[in-house]
Amino acid sequence: MDYGIEDLIIPVDGSDHAEAAVRFAVRLSRATGAELHLAHAFPGSVQALMERIGTQPGHTSSERMTAEAFEALRNGSARRALQRARQQLEPDQTASEHVLDGDPAEAISAFVGDGHGVQVVMGRRGLGRVRELLVGSVSERVIHRVPGPVTVVTAGHDGGETDDGHAEPLVVPVDGSDSACRAAAHAATVARCTGARIHLLHAFPGSPQEVPLLSGDLGGSADVGPFAEEAFAQLGDDSAREAFDSARDTMADTGATGLDIVEVRRRGEPAHAVLDYLREIGPAEIIIGRRGLGRVQELLVGSVSQKLLHGARCPVTVIG
Template identity: 30%
Template sequence: MDSTAPDRWVVVGVDGSDSSRYALEWSGNEAALRGLGIRIVSAVGRIEADGPFGDLVGGGDASAWSRSRDARALVDYAREWILRIFPELHVETRIATERPANALLAEASADDAAAVVVGSRGLSGLAAAFIGSVGVELAADSPVPVVVMPKKHENVQGVKGRIIVGADGSEPSRRAVEFAFTQASQRGTEVVAVCAWQPMAAFASSVGPVPPDAFDDDAVAESARRTAEQEVSGMRERHPDVEVDIRAVRAHPVVALLEVGTPADLIVIGSRGRGGFAGLLLGSISQSVLHGAKGPVAIVH
């Protein structure tokens, strides 16, 4: 292993769950492909038992000392595990004495952070609606791309999945497309650019006057395809090695992305959008994608 420390790092949160192990393996592969280091973070602050919803979501009564001891054992094991798979990697471990979301956001905000990766064990049901998951909190504020791994993922290491990206012409979408092409070039796989569209006739009474061709499904579909084509044109020139599949999908944006994506694919979306992806705010479309995806999801600001 080269003794020179890398300039940038992939930050990965571990908590002992299966999804955090997937996050660790994905991070290791990403770091190896891009010549980055991997920074393994565990937080000993209790998220579940704190605050007004403590009784609802549960939590342990372990002492701060025992939590710190367990966190140290966890990151040491994680470091040993990932070095078995990627022995050439530079690996750091850190333990934070705060909530996991706060700890990872602080790491993501460091100048040398390239991305932050987490599992999606999180909370579910009513508790999740009020408190939110670590991945959702991170994706809302992280200055670097956030990759969230699914709760179940059978193929992480060595799978050359496609890169599925939502394209709508907005600035966050353009950054998502750029991230998608970079990923595809590094992994030797294709980009599938998805622009969702829905029949305009159903919304005419609520949005006011619209051009006649907005009632023509073929015209709306073609407009969506042109949007996606324009979105990827510059990236095609920069990454001529990447094959591109343009798909204008008649569906809600969440449905379009989840139907096109498979468990082996990485879905990439911008933090906010317009047009087919209007109102792409965490807690709405992006949260639905995070909760419904069978494979990893990247949120790019």
């Protein structure tokens, strides 16, 4: 499996969030040598534009818009978005520029293709209404469509270096699932280039009472009585060790050596545990798998990625 990052695709719409995404990608490009691609998505027709902004086909506004007016609107939107994005590049950097036709999530995922060696870096939200057709709230739909890593960046929280000049740490929630291992592998790829410390974080409930659907998955039968505290603590120990070992094995498979890795155990619901940990350590980047083990083991990582996308202000990279 190839863990390298060859191309960084940055959807842009002229918003502050998109500019923050460009700055994040610029730093990552410096570290990895990946090529930069600025992409602006716009509806491919007058009808698609009107549908996108909530005007029904046949409305007088769409009937009055000529092909020339539509093309001018499209070109102007692309020009402004790409110009603002271009200003975030460093003087000696270049980026290819692309204007894509269609729904943003669909256009971006089609542009990404099979995702080999590609990472998408995009703003958390766009300018709203008309410009939501550009990037806006499309980030979650892109995450579900794109096979490779997607980083979501918020204006004002676009990462960088710590006060002592080191790369910001990478916090990777792990649960032993294939998805969490892929996130760990991506973290290893980034850390190999940036020197960032990797924080493997495993969250587990503090007591059986915190597990809403305790079932045979954890107890050995479908009809499970209350867990003894000692047995439940041992279950947490075993879960953490399996998660950490799986993540370390996968990171070793990338060929990265000399990584600075710490293992962190927390009690409680995973998304809350991650957010609390971020408050302890300060600025960081989250790298998380999109899916965990499911069912009761969703208490480990599972669908926490969506909660972190909404709750964390730091860059969040989701691995499909």
